[in-house]
Amino acid sequence: MINQLSWKVGGQQGEGIDSAGETLATVLNRQGYFLFGYRHFSSRIKGGHSNTKIRISTAPTSSISDDLDILVAFDQETIDLNAYELIDGGVILADAKFNPTVPEGIKAHLIAVPLTKIAEEVGMAQMKNMVAVGASVALLGISVESFREVLTDRFAKKGQQVIDKNMDAITRGIEFVKTEISNLSIQDFTLAPSDGKKRLYMIGNDAIAFGAVAGGARLMAAYPITPSSEIMEYLIRRLPEFGGTVVQTEDEIAAITMTIGANYGGVRTLTASAGPGLSLMTEAIGLAGMTEQPCVIIDTQRGGPSTGLPTKQEQSDILAMLYSTHGEIPKIVIAPSSVEECFYDTIEAFNLAEEYQCPVIIVTDLALSLGKQTVEPLDYSKIEIRRGKLVTDEEELPELENSELFPRYGFSEDGISRRVLPGKKHGLHHVTGVEHNETGRPFEGAVNRKKMMDKRLSKLNNLSFPNPIHADTRHEDADILIVGVNSTYGTIQEAMSRLEADGLKVNHAHVRQLMPFPTNLLKEQMEKAKKVIVVENNATGQLTSLIKMNVGMAEKLVHVGKYDGNPFLPMEIYKECKELLVHGNV
Amino acid sequence: MATFKEFRNKVKPNWCPGCGDFTVLASMQRAFANLGKEPEEVAIVSGIGCSGRIAGYVNSYGFHGVHGRSLPIAQGLKLANRDLTVVASGGDGDGFAIGMGHTVHAIRRNVDITYIVMDNQIYGLTKGQTSPRSEMGFKTKSTPNGSIEAAISPMEMALTVGAGFVAQTVSSDLKGMTAIIEAGIKHKGFSLINVYSPCVTYNKINTYDWFKQNLTSLDEIEGYDPSNRGQAMQTLMEHSGLVTGIIYQNTERPSYEELIKGYKEEPLVKQDINLTEEQFDRLISEFA
Numbered sequence: 085m086i087n088q089l090s091w092k093v094g095g096q097q098g099e100g101i102d103s104a105g106e107t108l109a110t111v112l113n114r115q116g117y118f119l120f121g122y123r124h125f126s127s128r129i130k131g132g133h134s135n136t137k138i139r140i141s142t143a144p145t146s147s148i149s150d151d152l153d154i155l156v157a158f159d160q161e162t163i164d165l166n167a168y169e170l171i172d173g174g175v176i177l178a179d180a181k182f183n184p185t186v187p188e189g190i191k192a193h194l195i196a197v198p199l200t201k202i203a204e205e206v207g208m209a210q211m212k213n214m215v216a217v218g219a220s221v222a223l224l225g226i227s228v229e230s231f232r233e234v235l236t237d238r239f240a241k242k243g244q245q246v247i248d249k250n251m252d253a254i255t256r257g258i259e260f261v262k263t264e265i266s267n268l269s270i271q272d273f274t275l276a277p278s279d280g281k282k283r284l285y286m287i288g289n290d291a292i293a294f295g296a297v298a299g300g301a302r303l304m305a306a307y308p309i310t311p312s313s314e315i316m317e318y319l320i321r322r323l324p325e326f327g328g329t330v331v332q333t334e335d336e337i338a339a340i341t342m343t344i345g346a347n348y349g350g351v352r353t354l355t356a357s358a359g360p361g362l363s364l365m366t367e368a369i370g371l372a373g374m375t376e377q378p379c380v381i382i383d384t385q386r387g388g389p390s391t392g393l394p395t396k397q398e399q400s401d402i403l404a405m406l407y408s409t410h411g412e413i414p415k416i417v418i419a420p421s422s423v424e425e426c427f428y429d430t431i432e433a434f435n436l437a438e439e440y441q442c443p444v445i446i447v448t449d450l451a452l453s454l455g456k457q458t459v460e461p462l463d464y465s466k467i468e469i470r471r472g473k474l475v476t477d478e479e480e481l482p483e484l485e486n487s488e489l490f491p492r493y494g495f496s497e498d499g500i501s502r503r504v505l506p507g508k509k510h511g512l513h514h515v516t517g518v519e520h521n522e523t524g525r526p527f528e529g530a531v532n533r534k535k536m537m538d539k540r541l542s543k544l545n546n547l548s549f550p551n552p553i554h555a556d557t558r559h560e561d562a563d564i565l566i567v568g569v570n571s572t573y574g575t576i577q578e579a580m581s582r583l584e585a586d587g588l589k590v591n592h593a594h595v596r597q598l599m600p601f602p603t604n605l606l607k608e609q610m611e612k613a614k615k616v617i618v619v620e621n622n623a624t625g626q627l628t629s630l631i632k633m634n635v636g637m638a639e640k641l642v643h644v645g646k647y648d649g650n651p652f653l654p655m656e657i658y659k660e661c662k663e664l665l666v667h668g669n670v
Numbered sequence: 671m672a673t674f675k676e677f678r679n680k681v682k683p684n685w686c687p688g689c690g691d692f693t694v695l696a697s698m699q700r701a702f703a704n705l706g707k708e709p710e711e712v713a714i715v716s717g718i719g720c721s722g723r724i725a726g727y728v729n730s731y732g733f734h735g736v737h738g739r740s741l742p743i744a745q746g747l748k749l750a751n752r753d754l755t756v757v758a759s760g761g762d763g764d765g766f767a768i769g770m771g772h773t774v775h776a777i778r779r780n781v782d783i784t785y786i787v788m789d790n791q792i793y794g795l796t797k798g799q800t801s802p803r804s805e806m807g808f809k810t811k812s813t814p815n816g817s818i819e820a821a822i823s824p825m826e827m828a829l830t831v832g833a834g835f836v837a838q839t840v841s842s843d844l845k846g847m848t849a850i851i852e853a854g855i856k857h858k859g860f861s862l863i864n865v866y867s868p869c870v871t872y873n874k875i876n877t878y879d880w881f882k883q884n885l886t887s888l889d890e891i892e893g894y895d896p897s898n899r900g901q902a903m904q905t906l907m908e909h910s911g912l913v914t915g916i917i918y919q920n921t922e923r924p925s926y927e928e929l930i931k932g933y934k935e936e937p938l939v940k941q942d943i944n945l946t947e948e949q950f951d952r953l954i955s956e957f958a
């Protein structure tokens with residue numbers, strides 16, 4: 085029996101790959117195993133190689149693995165592209181229909197399973213993915229009965245017959261492979277028992293969307309784009325129960341300005357996009373900053389520039405997100421590093437946006453937004469809604485006489501003014517993106533201008549956000565500090581434990597608050613290390629530059645980039661660090 | 671009930687003397703008063719341009735945003751608080767050049783707001799460049815040899831993309847304009863009102879006199895029926911778009927708000943945003 089393994093299913097997009105992975109993973113998650121997934125897909129609907137890789141473990145895991153134990157292949161291309169990942173003695177379960185072969189030099193067992201044929205016998209060729217699930221289950225040693233509940237949940241609407249047929253397909257897959265392997269001497273892939281605890285299984289985008297509902301968002305305005313669309317799709321399903329809705333706008337400029345308008349109206353509203361959409365939003369983000377409107381923007385990073393690699397992993401929007409708006413505004417940028425954090429950080433983003441009356445960007449990357457992982461149950465009691473200096477009680481407002489206006493931009497010690505929503509008799513004020521006075525009237529006077537700039541820019545001086553960095557820094561005199569952001573958290577942790585096993589002293593700091601930059605916290609950690617390795621999915625070292633600019637210590641910084649569209653593997657980080665220690669005169 | 675004077679504030683408009691936008695301002699204030707609105711019930715969202723300053727000249731809530739984006743801001747505001755009377759406004763460049771995409775889609779979407787375009791066929795604020803409303807051959811600073819692009823016909827365009835309320839008026843007609851703005855606000859759904867609002871400084875062709883000579887009031891066309899879309903289109907074509915009055919109104923088309931699933935009569939902004947534990951558990955079960 086084994087405690088962890090990696091499983092992958094691949095084929096042409098549209099062949100039911102997602103659904104095969106989903107079915108198997110849901111069953112395993114419900115049984116208490118820990119899962120971590122990554123979807124490799126192309127920017128087209130039908131055709132094009134696509135695969136889902138899932139790591140299955142009896143202990144918490146937050147990274148994909150370097151290698152692969154079981155590969156399920158619907159075509160030869162899947163074998164040719166992925167077999168190199170297989171461990172020696174790994175297994176390929178391939179559809180007999182295409183006469184699969186194993187590439188030279190690969191020491192894996194090939195089991196040709198008549199996936200399509202069995203599926204046709206059961207009733208439908210499309211069900212070959214369920215036969216493939218069955219074939220895998222035969223190796224993993226879990227019971228077929230555990231699938232009934234999941235299939236019932238999924239196909240309840242389609243009727244008992246569909247459920248039975250799918251069960252049949254799985255059973256026949258199991259039977260076929262069981263007979264085959266009884267004659268082969270292959271390694272034992274039977275999973276050790278799990279702890280049986282109930283946990284959730286979700287992608288980052290699910291957590292953000294659910295977090296938005298929990299955080300009081302009732303409107304969303306967005307334009308579809310990979311890898312953010314799941315957020316709007318979830319909310320359009322769920323918001324009507326709460327009186328709200330999603331508007332699919334004509335473009336991202338409309339999405340962000342509608343978001344600003346709705347927040348001005350007093351409803352917590354968000355928009356979500358990826359790099360191309362964020363680029364279109366920049367002028368309006370400045371408007372939100374200038375007019376002190378709260379608004380929450382989600383940026384799910386993908387491969388750029390331009391249309392770039394729309395379905396691939398990258399972390400290359402960092403500097404654009406922080407600095408692309410013209411002029412100077414207060415802005416908060418938060419980078420969750422796990423699905424769980426996506427949930428709590430989104431709720432917090434709505435609070436911060438209202439407390440500080442400024443735009444808040446939640447940034448993720450494709451691997452975090454779309455990677456499905458096991459999540460500990462989310463905690464209702466941690467949900468908190470704080471609306472800052474919003475005046476909710478009209479009685480509080482002094483009467484306005486003689487067409488006076490409410491000082492919506494009144495100066496105050498912390499730079500934050502009282503905020504009134506349209507509709508209040510004694511709250512009348514003006515809002516403009518032009519420089520203005522305390523009531524919002526356009527006013528270009530030099531003294532006022534400076535005061536207003538200082539007021540807006542000082543608002544974040546007292547910002548308190550929980551854990552601006554995650555610091556796993558056990559050594560006071562580390563050989564290296566690895567710094568990362570977003571989805572690389574688990575991968576760095578895994579590389580780190582291998583380096584530690586080699587006798588190296590390694591610390592890890594993961595940046596969660598990109599703006600304002602947690603300079604002092606990071607500096608403290610950097611001082612404890614001889615070298616600082618910044619691991620990021622981009623070519624030019626954007627996080628590295630940010631650290632250089634804010635913290636300094638340029639001589640210690642080393643940028644380790646990956647920008648081929650794929651997430652880092654633990655082995656890659658391990659190797660880079662080793663190399664640096666050998667050749668880098670640490 | 672507020673009088674039109676209560677919709678005035680103390681800010682002196684920075685428009686040139688004689689600018690058509692003054693009458694638009696006065697008509698808006700009268701229309702709000704005639705409809706029995708209070709200043710706090712009205713929000714004006716405007717774009718950037720000479721015309722865009724109008725939001726700051728009405729004693730009501732006002733949002734002066736960025737160039738070309740008054741419509742999405744206004745729609746967001748209306749969806750947040752459906753009790754507000756939301757009026758978007760701006761210039762012809764704002765609505766038919768940089769913001770044209772939003773204009774077309776706001777018409778399609780049909781959120782219950784009113785859009786007033788102050789159409790002077792030129793860019794006023796940036797000191798006299800051509801606009802998509804400038805006629806072919808129109809000479810400006812940016813078209814010294816005359817415009818070589820066709821002018822857009824906003825009223826015909828609005829009809830083709832499914833507008834439920836299309837009207838046009840002119841700044842010299844305070845009474846007529848006031849009545850049209852009232853009708854536009856009362857209309858359930860999106861209403862587009864194009865106002866010929868002469869720029870006395872940069873447009874020496876399309877002057878008050880020019881409009882007097884060239885505009886035809888729909889009142890003068892016998893048997894004109896604003897519920898007849900075909901007739902509306904034909905009339906616009908026959909008059910090169912130079913008509914005033916309510917060109918088309920469809921009282922049957924439901925507004926966006928009426929079609930949103932689960933959208934309540936009570937404004938969204940007034941609803942409780944806290945999830946109950948029962949709701950939380952129900953939502954989370956999807957991910958188990």
Ligand SMILES: Cc1ncc(C[n+]2csc(CCOP(=O)(O)OP(=O)(O)O)c2C)c(N)n1
Nearest residue numbers: 718719720721737761762763764793794795
């Ligand atoms: C994104 C952007 N581009 C350009 C400008 C400059 N600009 C301000 S108003 C304007 C056009 C004004 O014309 P119109 O909308 O017809 O308004 P008018 O001044 O004629 O009332 C332009 C080009 C701007 N403010 N923002």
Ligand code: SF4
Nearest residue numbers: 686689720794869870
């Ligand atoms: S430049 Fe033209 S549009 Fe602008 S205020 Fe003067 S007259 Fe009016």
Ligand SMILES: [Mg+2]
Nearest residue numbers: 761762790792
């Ligand atoms: Mg103009």
